[in-house]
Amino acid sequence: MTLTATAPWDAATLTPCRDDLDLWFAEKPEVLAVAQALCGGCPLAEACLTGALERAEPWGVWGGRILVDGAVVAVKRGRGRPPRSAPTAPAAVRPAG
Numbered sequence: 001m002t003l004t005a006t007a008p009w010d011a012a013t014l015t016p017c018r019d020d021l022d023l024w025f026a027e028k029p030e031v032l033a034v035a036q037a038l039c040g041g042c043p044l045a046e047a048c049l050t051g052a053l054e055r056a057e058p059w060g061v062w063g064g065r066i067l068v069d070g071a072v073v074a075v076k077r078g079r080g081r082p083p084r085s086a087p088t089a090p091a092a093v094r095p096a097g
């Protein structure tokens, strides 16, 4: 999709992400789902996703899809406890006496 100056809509006022970009770069999956839903009505969605993939955007919702490290993912995992395979901290040593 090629954007031209003769587009019948004004991208500066019609794109849902123009007001609150925090939604599009949120950590919580439920917040990203809101951004994805809002992208659904955006006239730029197809071009937005294509551009984001070409630029290998590191993160965010683009064209209604979640990108991580330049690739579309189904679900963005939120921050949480580390996986069980992570090394454990050494046990505390109680002083003798």
Ligand code: SF4
Pocket: 015, 016, 017, 018, 024, 038, 039, 042, 043, 044, 045, 046, 048, 049, 061, 062, 063, 064
């Ligand atoms: S498709 Fe792109 S331009 Fe449109 S609201 Fe979503 S992030 Fe913004």
